Amino acid sequence: MSPRSSVMDSTEPPAPVRNAKLNLAESGRWVWTQLTSMRTALILLLLLAIAAIPGSLLPQRAADPNGVTQYFSANPDLAPVLDKFQLFDVYTSAWFSAIYLLLFVSLIGCVIPRTKHHWDALRQQPPRTPSRLDRLPGFTEREFSGVAPEAALSAADRVLRAARYRVVRYERDGVLSVSAERGYLRETGNLIFHFALVGVLITVGLGGGFAYNGQRVIVEGQAFSNTLIAYDSFSPGRFFSDSALQPFNITLNSFTTRYEERNANAIGQPIDYTADVTTTLRGGDPTPAVIKVNQPLNIGGTSVYLLGNGYAPVITVRNAAGQVIFNDAVAFLPQDKNFTSVGIIKLPDGLPTQLGLVGFFYPTVSTGHSGASFSMYPDLLDPMVTLNVYQGDLGINEGLPKSVYALDTSGMTKLTGTKTDLPSLEMKPGETAALPNGMGSVTFDSVKKYVSLDVHHDPAQGWVLGFAIMAMLGLFTSLLIPRRRMWVSIQPVEKTKKLLVEYAALARGDDPTLEAAVGHIVDAHIRDLGLTRD
Amino acid sequence: MTDALSQYSVLSLYSAMAVYAIAFVLFTIDLATKASEGRVSAKFSRIAFALTWVAFALQLAATVMRGFAASRVPWANMYEFAMTGTLMITAVFLLTNLKWNLRFLGAFITGIVLILLGLAATRYYVEVVPLQPALQSYWLVIHVFVATLATGFFALGFSLSVLQLMQQRREVAVVNGTKTRLTSLGRLPDAVALENFAYRLIIIGFILWTFTLIAGAIWADKAWGRYWGWDTKEVWTFIIWVLYAGYIHARATRGWRGTRSAVLALIGFGAVMFNFTVVNIFFKGLHAYSGL
Ligand code: HEM
Numbered sequence: 102m103s104p105r106s107s108v109m110d111s112t113e114p115p116a117p118v119r120n121a122k123l124n125l126a127e128s129g130r131w132v133w134t135q136l137t138s139m140r141t142a143l144i145l146l147l148l149l150a151i152a153a154i155p156g157s158l159l160p161q162r163a164a165d166p167n168g169v170t171q172y173f174s175a176n177p178d179l180a181p182v183l184d185k186f187q188l189f190d191v192y193t194s195a196w197f198s199a200i201y202l203l204l205f206v207s208l209i210g211c212v213i214p215r216t217k218h219h220w221d222a223l224r225q226q227p228p229r230t231p232s233r234l235d236r237l238p239g240f241t242e243r244e245f246s247g248v249a250p251e252a253a254l255s256a257a258d259r260v261l262r263a264a265r266y267r268v269v270r271y272e273r274d275g276v277l278s279v280s281a282e283r284g285y286l287r288e289t290g291n292l293i294f295h296f297a298l299v300g301v302l303i304t305v306g307l308g309g310g311f312a313y314n315g316q317r318v319i320v321e322g323q324a325f326s327n328t329l330i331a332y333d334s335f336s337p338g339r340f341f342s343d344s345a346l347q348p349f350n351i352t353l354n355s356f357t358t359r360y361e362e363r364n365a366n367a368i369g370q371p372i373d374y375t376a377d378v379t380t381t382l383r384g385g386d387p388t389p390a391v392i393k394v395n396q397p398l399n400i401g402g403t404s405v406y407l408l409g410n411g412y413a414p415v416i417t418v419r420n421a422a423g424q425v426i427f428n429d430a431v432a433f434l435p436q437d438k439n440f441t442s443v444g445i446i447k448l449p450d451g452l453p454t455q456l457g458l459v460g461f462f463y464p465t466v467s468t469g470h471s472g473a474s475f476s477m478y479p480d481l482l483d484p485m486v487t488l489n490v491y492q493g494d495l496g497i498n499e500g501l502p503k504s505v506y507a508l509d510t511s512g513m514t515k516l517t518g519t520k521t522d523l524p525s526l527e528m529k530p531g532e533t534a535a536l537p538n539g540m541g542s543v544t545f546d547s548v549k550k551y552v553s554l555d556v557h558h559d560p561a562q563g564w565v566l567g568f569a570i571m572a573m574l575g576l577f578t579s580l581l582i583p584r585r586r587m588w589v590s591i592q593p594v595e596k597t598k599k600l601l602v603e604y605a606a607l608a609r610g611d612d613p614t615l616e617a618a619v620g621h622i623v624d625a626h627i628r629d630l631g632l633t634r635d
Numbered sequence: 636m637t638d639a640l641s642q643y644s645v646l647s648l649y650s651a652m653a654v655y656a657i658a659f660v661l662f663t664i665d666l667a668t669k670a671s672e673g674r675v676s677a678k679f680s681r682i683a684f685a686l687t688w689v690a691f692a693l694q695l696a697a698t699v700m701r702g703f704a705a706s707r708v709p710w711a712n713m714y715e716f717a718m719t720g721t722l723m724i725t726a727v728f729l730l731t732n733l734k735w736n737l738r739f740l741g742a743f744i745t746g747i748v749l750i751l752l753g754l755a756a757t758r759y760y761v762e763v764v765p766l767q768p769a770l771q772s773y774w775l776v777i778h779v780f781v782a783t784l785a786t787g788f789f790a791l792g793f794s795l796s797v798l799q800l801m802q803q804r805r806e807v808a809v810v811n812g813t814k815t816r817l818t819s820l821g822r823l824p825d826a827v828a829l830e831n832f833a834y835r836l837i838i839i840g841f842i843l844w845t846f847t848l849i850a851g852a853i854w855a856d857k858a859w860g861r862y863w864g865w866d867t868k869e870v871w872t873f874i875i876w877v878l879y880a881g882y883i884h885a886r887a888t889r890g891w892r893g894t895r896s897a898v899l900a901l902i903g904f905g906a907v908m909f910n911f912t913v914v915n916i917f918f919k920g921l922h923a924y925s926g927l
């Protein structure tokens with residue numbers, strides 16, 4: 102009898118007809134009814150929850166490619182089997198996609214008929230007053246004297262309208278009544294919520310297709326312009342085209358870090374990173390801006406994030422004749438939280454043989470018991486560079502692109518450092534060290550900082566947010582607004598010459614305040630009629 | 636100054652735990668005594684409830700002092716998440732009781748709070764340290780706070796669902812005339828009423844959790860440059876959301892009301908606890924801020 106079940110029942114599958122001669126259309130309809138049933142939606146939701154679990158237990162290619170590589174080398178037998186089942190790409194796997202696509206088909210199939218049903222309900226009058234109210238929740242009786250039936254009826258009408266009910270009057274066998282309903286917004290909210298979920302799914306999918314995402318390292322004083330070749334790494338969506346790259350420039354003026362200096366439990370913990378930049382959007386004036394960790398820069402519909410930072414020692418290399426053959430700020434990759442960093446310098450030309458320099462940088466150098474150096478503080482208190490020199494083929498003449506952060510030393514001869522006759526070259530800022538065999542010299546001029554920026558553009562992001570907020574609001578209304586019907590029936594009593602007034606209500610869904618709501622209407626009705634409570 | 640303040644905070648927290656422990660014992664005695672002995676136990680329940688207020692006040696003081704000692708919100712590492720999270724659980728319990736009499740949940744609530752606080756204080760205590768740049772955002776205030784608040788509602792829903800399942804067994808036993816050791820539950824609301832209470836609290840938790848999910852995505856977009864990346868913590872937040880959506884649908888599905896939907900509420904809260912403990916401690920991911 103509950104109006105709530107009338108809608109829900111429309112999504113319940115009828116008992117399946119086990120008939121051998123079930124024709125195609127019938128079985129199609131049967132499958133559809135099953136799919137769009139509440140029970141199927143529930144099962145699919147639970148399946149989706151279970152299917153999401155393995156992606157949190159195993160490393161995923163999209164989020165943690167190194168983790169996947171490590172997993173493969175640690176479990177050479179198991180990993181390929183897991184890979185067959187797409188367990189390293191759970192969230193794009195066929196089985197995960199199948200579950201959520203089915204769920205959304207079910208969702209659409211369920212929501213469209215409900216929308217129509219609700220649309221009709223919105224334009225219908227509240228239904229006839231039931232002939233017996235006394236078995237409904239909140240049933241209340243009152244007897245009034247000296248009040249005309251019509252007056253009581255219009256008062257009930259007024260009071261219910263004031264409480265935002267939709268009201269219609271009925272008469273049956275001399276009994277006047279009003280039938281009222283409110284809370285249509287509950288179902289509206291529910292439908293908006295479910296539609297908004299479809300919206301989120303579609304915009305997330307589309308956005309991923311048109312988005313791009315690139316990384317770039319910039320040293321203080323350098324500039325970066327938003328073109329494909331400027332990126333160190335770049336991952337475009339399926340429908341990406343170059344025209345999505347907004348023409349802008351970013352120059353890194355300076356990068357400052359602040360480290361905790363007073364709290365003894367956190368000495369050296371970073372507390373602030375600030376990149377001061379100048380940006381130019383094509384045709385515009387240079388504009389100063391700041392990028393921080395939780396404060397990306399927005400430029401031309403593109404967001405630029407501060408992802409990482411490090412030190413770039415400025416190194417000059419001269420040959421035996423004193424000519425400068427290399428002069429650059431070299432980005433060293435941090436290895437620990439105190440910025441012990443590793444960097445590579447390749448010297449293909451200008452010397453008798455090709456040389457590769459593998460360097461360590463310590464912003465605050467210290468020496469451990471074993472004699473090995475390390476950095477004991479992340480800031481530049483006592484910086485030092487050490488370099489090991491390798492001689493031989495750098496392998497860059499084959500035309501294959503090589504990472505600037507890696508040097509393949511397998512075919513090279515080590516000239517300085519451990520297991521050689523010569524110590525590593527060690528330099529403080531401003532110092533110069535001699536290359537072995539009189540080949541020339543290396544100077545550590547100064548230290549600059551670098552940042553690594555992540556540039557991200559997703560044209561559908563605003564839409565995703567919009568649908569998410571819509572879902573949230575829909576959810577709010579649908580779970581918190583009560584939908585209820587209320588009736589007031591009025592009949593004169595022959596014997597006592599009084600007026601018998603009955604009140605009752607019916608809720609749709611869970612409604613803890615239903616009876617209190619009837620009480621309020623009763624009180625308001627009595628007040629409106631100018632009577633006192635008996 | 637900071638040191639003294641954080642030490643007072645610890646002191647206050649340990650006192651709160653001692654008071655919670657006494658309240659827990661009294662609540663448990665109350666829950667376990669039979670209806671016929673109701674006189675004594677009703678008194679126990681009242682005292683236990685008053686003690687829970689005392690413990691709450693002590694814990695609130697501990698949490699506020701911790702926040703002042705750190706000059707920031709006191710929810711930025713595992714120890715602090717536990718402290719604020721359990722504070723929220725108690726707060727939701729106490730405030731709900733202003734509206735409905737759900738004191739019989741006291742044993743569950745003080746029990747959960749004690750276990751979590753005990754673990755946090757003994758295993759995961761860390762000294763006050765400043766916020767790292769990745770956490771310096773007003774989203775830390777909003778996102779984490781709402782998440783812990785949601786946890787409070789889910790905890791109450793969980794306790795009600797456990798009682799609902801026990802009550803159901805008792806009711807079946809009474810109908811069949813078989814013996815049951817759950818007779819003391821005769822004083823509590825019936826299984827359907829317990830289920831309705833659970834549902835009302837869980838939907839509030841669910842709304843808050845939906846907000847947590849969206850706020851988390853907005854923050855992830857600001858801090859990491861993408862709004863969703865299936866990071867382990869994101870995965871579990873999603874799983875919890877889907878489980879509770881399942882719970883809500885179960886309540887509206889014939890054949891799934893009652894026992895099955897209660898079991899889903901238990902699984903949902905299990906996932907919340909898993910997300911808070913195991914995922915924070917053992918899983919690697921971008922959310923590795925728990926300061927362990
Ligand atoms: C992506 C999948 C789905 C999610 C996340 C989801 C989520 C929810 C949530 C959170 C609610 C409670 C809030 C509200 O009433 O608006 C709800 C209610 C509801 N959903 Fe879904 N839903 C999904 C799919 C479906 C499907 C496929 C159906 C149809 C078979 C469906 C039918 C309903 C109905 C009838 C209600 C109202 C239940 C009630 O009156 O308590 N939903 N859904």
